[in-house]
Amino acid sequence: xxxxxxxxxxxxxxxxxxxxxxxxxxxxxxxxxxxxxxxxxxxxxxxxxxxxxxxxxxxxxxxxxxxxxxxxxxxxxxxxxxxxxxxxxxxxxxxxxxxxxxxxxxxxxxxxxxxxxxxxxxxxxxxxxxxxxxxxxxxxxxxxxxxxxxxxxxxxxxxxxxxxxxxxxxxxxxxxxxxxxxxxxxxxxxxxxxxxxxxxxxxxxxxxxxxxxxxxxxxxxxxxxxxxxxxxxxxxxxxxxxxxxxxxxxxxxxxxxxxxxxxxxxxxxxxxxxxxxxxxxxxxxxxxxxxxxxxxxxxxxxxxxxxxxxxxxxxxxxxxxxxxxxxxxxxxxxxxxxxxxxxxxxxxxxxxxxxxxxxxxxxxxxxxxxxxxxxxxxxxxxxxxxxxxxxxxxxxxxxxxxxxxxxxxxxxxxxxxx
Amino acid sequence: xxxxxxxxxxxxxxxxxxxxxxxxxxxxxxxxxxxxxxxxxxxxxxxxxxxxxxxxxxxxxxxxxxxxxxxxxxxxxxxxxxxxxxxxxxxxxxxxxxxxxxxxxxxxxxxxxxxxxxxxxxxxxxxxxxxxxxxxxxxxxxxxxxxxxxxxxxxxxxxxxxxxxxxxxxxxxxxxxxxxxxxxxxxxxxxxxxxxxxxxxxxxxxxxxxxxxxxxxxxxxxxxxxxxxxxxxxxxxxxxxxxxxxxxxxxxxxxxx
Ligand SMILES: Nc1ncnc2c1ncn2[C@@H]1O[C@H](COP(=O)(O)OP(=O)(O)OP(=O)(O)O)[C@@H](O)[C@H]1O
Ligand SMILES: [Mg+2]
Numbered sequence: 001x002x003x004x005x006x007x008x009x010x011x012x013x014x015x016x017x018x019x020x021x022x023x024x025x026x027x028x029x030x031x032x033x034x035x036x037x038x039x040x041x042x043x044x045x046x047x048x049x050x051x052x053x054x055x056x057x058x059x060x061x062x063x064x065x066x067x068x069x070x071x072x073x074x075x076x077x078x079x080x081x082x083x084x085x086x087x088x089x090x091x092x093x094x095x096x097x098x099x100x101x102x103x104x105x106x107x108x109x110x111x112x113x114x115x116x117x118x119x120x121x122x123x124x125x126x127x128x129x130x131x132x133x134x135x136x137x138x139x140x141x142x143x144x145x146x147x148x149x150x151x152x153x154x155x156x157x158x159x160x161x162x163x164x165x166x167x168x169x170x171x172x173x174x175x176x177x178x179x180x181x182x183x184x185x186x187x188x189x190x191x192x193x194x195x196x197x198x199x200x201x202x203x204x205x206x207x208x209x210x211x212x213x214x215x216x217x218x219x220x221x222x223x224x225x226x227x228x229x230x231x232x233x234x235x236x237x238x239x240x241x242x243x244x245x246x247x248x249x250x251x252x253x254x255x256x257x258x259x260x261x262x263x264x265x266x267x268x269x270x271x272x273x274x275x276x277x278x279x280x281x282x283x284x285x286x287x288x289x290x291x292x293x294x295x296x297x298x299x300x301x302x303x304x305x306x307x308x309x310x311x312x313x314x315x316x317x318x319x320x321x322x323x324x325x326x327x328x329x330x331x332x333x334x335x336x337x338x339x340x341x342x343x344x345x346x347x348x349x350x351x352x353x354x355x356x357x358x359x360x361x362x363x364x365x366x367x368x369x370x371x372x373x374x375x376x377x378x379x380x381x382x383x384x385x386x387x388x389x390x391x392x393x394x395x396x397x398x399x400x401x402x403x404x405x406x407x408x409x410x411x412x413x414x415x416x417x418x
Numbered sequence: 419x420x421x422x423x424x425x426x427x428x429x430x431x432x433x434x435x436x437x438x439x440x441x442x443x444x445x446x447x448x449x450x451x452x453x454x455x456x457x458x459x460x461x462x463x464x465x466x467x468x469x470x471x472x473x474x475x476x477x478x479x480x481x482x483x484x485x486x487x488x489x490x491x492x493x494x495x496x497x498x499x500x501x502x503x504x505x506x507x508x509x510x511x512x513x514x515x516x517x518x519x520x521x522x523x524x525x526x527x528x529x530x531x532x533x534x535x536x537x538x539x540x541x542x543x544x545x546x547x548x549x550x551x552x553x554x555x556x557x558x559x560x561x562x563x564x565x566x567x568x569x570x571x572x573x574x575x576x577x578x579x580x581x582x583x584x585x586x587x588x589x590x591x592x593x594x595x596x597x598x599x600x601x602x603x604x605x606x607x608x609x610x611x612x613x614x615x616x617x618x619x620x621x622x623x624x625x626x627x628x629x630x631x632x633x634x635x636x637x638x639x640x641x642x643x644x645x646x647x648x649x650x651x652x653x654x655x656x657x658x659x660x661x662x663x664x665x666x667x668x669x670x671x672x673x674x675x
Contacts, residue, residue, distance in 0.1 A: 005552060016540035328536045331497050332597075333525020333553035336517050411524075412497040415536060 006338065010345030021350060024314045028354025028394060029361060031307030032387040035300035036362025037369065039383040042293025044376035059102070059245055060135065060278040061252055063088075063238040063259065083272040085233040086219070088262055089129075092240065098254035100247035103131035106219060106235040110227050114215060115180040116168040123164050124214045125181060127222025128239075135241045136211075143175035143190030150218040156225070159190040163213040179215075184225045186217065248277060297383075304387075307354075308394035312401065326407075327414025336407035343407075344399050351395015355388040362387070442509075444605060444636050445471040445494055450503035452489050452659075463489040465659040466503070471638060476631040478647035479640045481656035487640045488533055488609055490656070494638065495530045495607045496523050525553050529598030531608035533640075535590045537582040537597075543569060544578040547597045554601060568596040573622055587614040595623060599630075606630055608639040612646055624649050 014021045065083040089106035092098050108127040113120055126132070133145045140159065150157055158179060165174040165188075174188045195211040217226070219235070242251035252275060259273055260266075326339055362384065366377045452464040463486045471477055479487050492498040493505060496512055505512045507523065515523065524530075529550075537546045547565040556564070569575055572592040582590050591614045598606060606627070612620040628649060631637050639650070647653045653665045 002555075009552070012540070324536070325538055328538065329549070329553075330521065331495075331524055331530060331536075332550045333521050335521040335553075338553065410498065412492045415497075415532070415534075 006341050007345055009342050010349060013342065013346055014349060020314055020317075024310070024350045025354040025357065027307040027310040027314075028351060028391050029358040031300075031304035032355050032358025032391050033361040033365060034303045035297070035387045035390075036359060036380070036383055037365045037377070038296035038300040039293065039380050040362070040366040040377040041375060042290075042296045043380050044370070044378045046290065046293060047378055048376045059242040059248055059251075061240040061242065061248070061255060062276045062278075063240065063255065064274045064276070065234075065236070066272065066274065083263065084235050084238055086235060087233065088259060089235060089238045091258055091262060092238065092255055097258050098251060100243050100251040100254060101240055102243045103134045103241040105129050105132040105135045105239040105241075106237070107132065107239060108219060108222055108227055108234075108236045112182045112215075112226065114164070114168060116177065119168045121164060121167040123167075125158075125222065125226060126214055126216050127219040127227070128216060129219055131241070132216060132239065135239045138195070138211075139193045140190045141193050142173065143188070145190055146216065146218045151220050154220040154224050155218060156184065156186045156221060157189045157218065158186040159192060159216040160188055161192045161212050161214045161216075162194045163210070164215055165191050167213075181215065181217070182226050186221075192216070252277065304390060304394070308397070316401075316405075323409060323414040323417040326409055327411045327417070330409070330411040331415065339407040340404055344396060347399025348392060348395040351391045351393070351399075352388070354395070355391025358391065359384050359388055442473050443470040444473050444508050445469065445638075446504075446506040446509075447493075448504040450490075450493065450500045450505060452486070452493065452498070453501045463659055464493075464500075467659075467661060469654065469661065471636060474631070474634045474636055475652065476627070476637045476650045477639075478650035478653045479638065479656065480642065480647055480653055481662075485656040486659040487656055489659075491607055491609050491638070491640060495528050496520050497530070521553070525550055526601060527604055529601060529603035529606045531591075531594050531598045531606075531611045533609040533613070535582070535594040537590055537593060539582050542579050542581055543574060543585065543593045543596075546582070546593055547600050550597060550601045564600055565596070568600040569593065571599065571626060572596045573619065588616065588619060591615060592619070592623070595626070599626070603635070605636045606638070608637070610640050610642070612641065612643065620646070 063084060084106070086106055089104050092101055092104045105128050109124055111122060112125045113122050114125075115121075128146075129151055130145060130147050132138075133140070141162075143159070145159055146157060149155070158181065160168070160174055160179075168174065168179060169177060174191055177188050178185050179188055180186070223233075240251065240255060242248040256268070256271075256275055260268060260271060263272055265271055329339060330336075363379060366379045369375075370377045447467050447469040450464055450467040450469075451462065454461045454463055467490060469490075479490065481487050489498070493500055494507075496507070496515075499513070507527075512520075512523075537543075538549070541549075544562065544565050547568055548561045551561040551564060566575070566578060569578060569592075572595050574589065574592045574596060577585060577589060577593075580589075582593070585593065591611065595608070595611055598608065608627075611627075612623055615623060624646060627637050627639065637650075639646070641647050651666065653663075654661055655663045655665070
């Protein structure tokens with residue numbers, strides 16, 4: 001009896017038990033579709049977060065005051081100590097000190113009330129330098145950004161992000177208009193581009209602030225007029241852009257060395273500042289989502305396993321139900337090997353068709369569901385192929401045992417079973 | 419279908435009482451016992467059977483219900499194993515055969531008609547009859563032709579596409595007989611093959627068995643009917659798992675006891 005004949009016999013058996021075969025396929029189908037969709041959901045969330053973070057610029061280093069590692073007394077809370085100064089930032093702009101640094105933007109920021117006419121709007125006001133634009137990878141869609149003269153002259157100018165501009169001026173052109181920040185009148189000189197695209201109300205919690213709602217002023221003006229504070233020279237962060245992604249670690253080293261020297265610190269572990277790369281941010285954020293993906297995949301795998309046990313159960317029932325048939329086939333000259341093969345064909349055909357249909361449903365699901373639940377989903381080819389392979393393996397694995405059991409029966413014992 | 423066995427027939431007619439010595443025995447049973455155990459209960463269905471059936475013999479087995487006829491037939495057909503004793507088929511010890519060899523014996527050498535027919539309900543009559551040929555590795559077109567021929571032989575040529583559920587008991591029995599004959603086996607074992615048939619189809623089937631006998635096939639059948647047994651050369655009577663008498667029937671059909 002050749003393989004084609006075995007296949008025919010198996011298919012005939014499947015066809016003659018339509019209901020049972022259908023239920024088996026359904027069990028696998030649901031399991032596989034669940035795996036593909038849950039993995040897709042997890043990966044979709046992951047890639048959404050990482051694309052949001054990398055939109056901030058991947059060559060970015062952020063120097064913050066305070067130590068996140070030191071156990072010595074300096075600590076005093078992350079970001080609260082005023083250990084970073086404008087002079088630090090200035091030193092890093094030197095090509096000799098830090099040849100791999102492309103741009104340096106010291107920043108200070110605070111929440112302030114902005115007033116234009118009758119409109120009030122509370123937002124984050126950032127004091128920085130012209131390099132801010134390049135470091136944050138932003139552009140100005142209207143007017144201009146603050147320049148070096150604004151910084152040296154402490155001019156009272158502000159650049160608004162699009163949502164802020166809309167809140168204050170509606171659809172009027174904000175450039176040239178005046179806005180009061182904490183009671184200080186300032187002239188709007190430009191408007192920033194929009195970052196979040198269509199989904200302006202980004203619900204992502206992983207990114208820092210809403211980049212479409214902020215106001216940028218020269219850092220000198222901010223120190224003078226707005227934030228005041230104990231030391232005019234202290235800054236909250238220094239944002240640094242490396243010349244390229246590949247020079248990021250070199251830039252990191254240069255910044256670290258220079259700041260340690262300026263701060264007269266000999267042991268790097270005692271540093272009173274912390275340098276974070278965008279990569280670190282990215283990996284923390286994605287690792288959270290990875291945990292989610294693993295969790296979801298685990299749930300899906302369990303549902304697949306349950307589906308598999310269902311298949312095994314159905315195959316076992318089918319064997320018990322069909323012992324007479326098996327006895328008869330053996331009485332007519334079927335070898336145990338052929339019986340086993342027939343059952344293997346049956347169960348793997350069921351497994352494979354469940355797998356393919358499940359993959360189809362999963363693929364359709366990943367296309368249709370994001371529109372319904374407003375969650376990004378990505379189709380993972382690895383998960384799809386893997387799921388089909390698993391389905392096949394379930395069919396085979398769970399078919400082997402019943403088939404072997406069936407093949408061992410003595411013909412007459414099998415024929416006597418009711 | 420090999421050389422007409424007129425010489426053997428002559429010999430048998432000439433010396434029917436001692437035909438055990440004449441033909442080489444295909445079936446040899448020595449002190450065969452079969453004990454069924456279920457829990458603490460045990461039933462001894464066969465209690466020491468000694469039987470020898472020669473090549474080309476036509477034997478009828480009779481006996482009351484529960485006397486062990488079917489049990490004996492299953493052992494002869496290699497569908498069941500003895501508890502103790504020996505069974506040799508064409509000189510080979512069945513006990514030492516492995517599953518592959520047994521499957522081959524069942525497939526090529528034996529045609530078995532079950533008391534309960536045992537047809538596959540999901541298949542048509544033709545597919546049911548084809549089944550032994552599937553395992554014999556016969557290709558499809560030939561299988562169909564041979565199955566059709568076998569069904570025509572038992573008068574079921576009109577019912578090729580019917581499933582067992584759509585057939586009467588007698589018709590199912592005929593399909594079961596066709597399936598046993600389709601491989602053209604040397605040994606035909608039939609457990610009450612006419613039990614469900616009217617006298618006309620019963621006679622047709624018995625003619626088929628006579629034909630098999632004439633072409634040198636070994637035929638063993640179980641029956642309750644004296645007319646059926648009268649067709650055979652020899653009648654083996656059983657009671658409570660033992661053979662009580664072995665009566666040679668005077669040769670020639672119609673000649674009862
Ligand atoms: N699987 C079994 N388990 C236990 N006992 C069995 C089994 N099969 C048969 N028997 C017993 O063995 C004895 C012989 O049974 P068998 O079927 O051989 O009888 P039989 O002569 O064919 O009867 P009938 O003419 O009614 O078909 C009976 O007493 C029966 O109860
Ligand atoms: Mg019986």
